[in-house]
Amino acid sequence: MPINTRKAAFITAIAASALLLSSCAGSSPSADPTDVDPEGEIVTREISWLLSRPADGGVITAMEQIADEYAQENPGFALNLITTPDRPSYIQKYETLAAANKLPELFDTDATPFAQKLAGQGRMVDIDVLLEDLDLADEYREAAVNYQRFDDGSLYMVPFEFQLEFFWYNSALFADAGVDVPATLDDFPEMCEALRAEGVTPIALDGQDQWPLERYMAYYPFRMAGPEYIQELKTGDASFSDPAGQAAAEWLYDLGQAGCFQEGFSSTGYADAQALFTSGRAAVYNIGTWELGNLATETLDPTVRDSIDYFTLPTIENAVTADNEYVTPSGIGMAVNSKTYDPLVRDFLAFALERYPAVYSATGALSPTTGAKTTVPADATDLYTRAVEQADEVGEAIAMPWDTQLDPATNTRLQQELTLLVQGDITPDEFVETMDATLKENTDD
Structure with missing residues (x-):
């Protein structure tokens, strides 16, 4: 099937599931999302988690270990992981199951308008209430939890990760080109021109997956108008022709x-894209701390290892967000189905969420909690420790990734138009006009 045809089919399926969701959501009563300690005996059985994570990633590996430990104490229990790492395919499956009222006990979701609709219909357990009841609320990093919140401040997803997104750079290539770390976003074009003049690719970009370029679209509005811009944009209360979008x-x-x-x-x-940077052919690479193992350990090519450093998102003149506020995601969150929530689900979550930080941080990853100390690998460079320590210094405002905020149709069109814009195939005015028309069409729907 051609790519455009697949995308059209995907968007159609999403639209259909959204319509079905609105029509069938009231067909069966919801449990109380705030009843986080239901009465009754714990009857062991298999429960399922609908996932959108790498099957061999740290989150799944840690949770499999924890589920095995829980099963040893509770014979008959099993955690069934339904894994779909490809995000578009996952979203289609997730929204279709939601529309049919067939979501499992646990399921992954970003804080999207679709997820907020589910929460508004009482179909997701209130995680603020659950964490308070489990006496775990104070354990979580504020930034990790806030990343999972809806725009109204409510919390219906549990974070399992915490990441910081940096601009990694090759200081030797910078020195050869006579450029400094950009103080502002407006310094980027001049930096790129100087690096180009030395025969170096300025910035390595994974354009195939499209979300990395979309990160760049989010940066200027975040500095200029704060996180409120994307919140208003996705509901049609702001436009691409507003000063921040323009x-x-x-x-x-x-x-x-x-x-x-x-x-x-x-x-x-x-x-x-990563190989361009790690081989010394590109000077800058914008990626998160999930790549610490490749960028801040001795696995990195020794010819570039001593030249690698990082800087955080530069500011702009009259920025409304602080220097220590940038993209600090806690990944896709886990929601709890209120309709299947019972004493077993509660007991397992109490066990798992208490045990998880120690198991996960032992892998060298940043825990979404503050108490667990990340185990820095023996072959780590100084950058690894510095990045881990920087996790305790991030500010309150978060530059949200736009691909987790916009509706699928608008997001798909945005990614397509961004490529054309950067390639010079369309002008900024043409880009803005197209995206405002797309946004209006989809928010009107």
Whole structure:
């Protein structure tokens, strides 16, 4: 099936599931989302978790270990992991099951408008209440929990990760080109031109997966208008033609004109983009701390290892967000189905959430809680420890990834238009006009 046809089918399926959700949601009564300590005996059985995570990733590995430990104490228990790592396919499955009222006991979701609709219908357990009842609320990093909150401040997802997104850079290539770490976002085009003049790719970009370029779209509005801009944009209360959106479009266009990204970036995949940077052929790489094992240990090519450093999201003139506020995601969250919530689910979650931080942080990852100390690998460079310590210094405002905020149809069109904008195939004004029309069409729906 051609790519465009698959995307059209996917969008149609999502629209259909959303309609079905609204029509069938009231067909069966919901449990009380705040009744987090239901009465009754614990009867062991298999429970399921609908996941959108790498099957061999740290979260699943840790939870499998914890589930095995729980099963040893509670014979007859099993945790069935229903894994769909591909995010678009996962969303389609998740929304279709939600529409049919067939979601399992646990399921992954971002804090999207669709998820908020589910919560509003009483179909998700109130996690604020659950964590308080389990005496765990104070254990979580504020930024990790806030990333999972809906725009109204309510919390219906549990975080299992915590990441910081940095601009990793090669200081030797910077020195050769006579450039400094950019103080502001507006310094990027000049930085790129200087690096290009030295025959170096300025910024390695995974354009194939599209979300990395969408991160760049989020940066200028976050500094200029704060997190409120995307909150209002996704509901149609803001537009791409607003100053923050227009400035972002012009900045992305300037990045393209300055040759910031590698030639053919739109067809470059994740591994190839990273290889550009780790081989010393690109000077900058924007990625999160989930890559610490590759960027801050002795596995990194020794010819570049001593030159690698990082900087956080630069500011702009008259920024409304602080320097220590940037993209600090806690990943996709786990929701708890209120309709299948019972003493067993509660007991397992109490066990798992208490045990998880120690198991997960032992893998070298940043825990979403503050009490668990990350085990820094023996072969780590100084950057590893520095990045881990920086997790305790992040600010309150979060630059939310737009792909987790916008509706699927608008998001798909945005990703397509961003590529055209950076390639110079369309102007900033054309980009803004197209995206405002797309946004209006989809928010009206």
